[in-house]
């Protein structure tokens with residue numbers, strides 16, 4: 640993931656600080672951009688009741704994200720900081736791993752300040768303000784999740800230079816981006832990539848294709864993932880407290896074992912898996928015959 644790659648958005652040329660942050664310059668958003676936020680918000684907000692985890696819906700209510708206009712990061716950070724000490728750090732796009740981990744370890748969430756162009760309304764190339772603020776920000780108001788993401792940032796700092804960032808990126812992918820939670824009412828979404836995608840919001844909970852497997856740290860770190868399509872396997876945590884418990888540790892010994900354990904393909908199930916539902920993978924078979 641080449642940091643900042645060839646940024647095409649209007650913040651690409653914005654002066655940036657040493658830590659890759661930029662000025663959001665909230666007054667510069669156009670009516671079109673605010674309207675695009677309003678439509679993205681409305682499309683997703685209709686789908687989440689009964690699908691998003693209660694912690695997300697409660698946090699969303701607490702933060703009172705504006706459904707009509709693009710949020711001002713300063714105002715949003717004030718509210719968030721009063722709840723868990725987290726703040727939103729505006730960036731122009733993807734930033735290097737070391738800078739990303741440094742921000743997370745200091746309870747700063749790097750969020751893209753640009754909103755996707757109209758032509759990407761249905762399929763997003765790079766995480767934009769809607770994905771980062773609507774998808775990621777609310778759960779930063781949840782104390783256990785807030786501590787988990789900070790611990791992840793610290794683990795990232797420790798992992799730099801060990802050449803096993805791919806194992807750590809998988810933990811981020813299968814929890815922060817595409818995580819599910821087991822609740823007494825059934826499976827619920829907490830991953831930001833799911834929370835901000837109408838198609839995958841339905842697919843991850845209701846389609847027979849993907850596997851749904853109980854979260855296990857070592858298992859997740861061995862599992863490859865798909866970037867350009869719906870996930871072939873989803874991992875299910877019991878709670879954020881339990882996830883924090885499993886992850887607030889030194890991953891060093893794990894990295895040693897992982898070197899010998901070998902990787903699993905995204906669609907594979909392993910004998911030791913606690914399967915919640917085994918997928919028939921029909922969606923993926925259909926995709927790869929084309």
Ligand SMILES: C[C@H](O)[C@H](O)C1=Nc2c(nc(N)[nH]c2=O)NC1
Pocket residue numbers: 640730732733734735736739749750751766807808811812
């Ligand atoms: C760390 C994580 O696995 C991944 O490599 C990164 N994600 C992001 C990033 N930068 C931004 N802005 N947003 C991300 O989600 N840099 C690195």
Ligand SMILES: [Fe+3]
Pocket residue numbers: 766770771775816831832
């Ligand atoms: Fe994301």
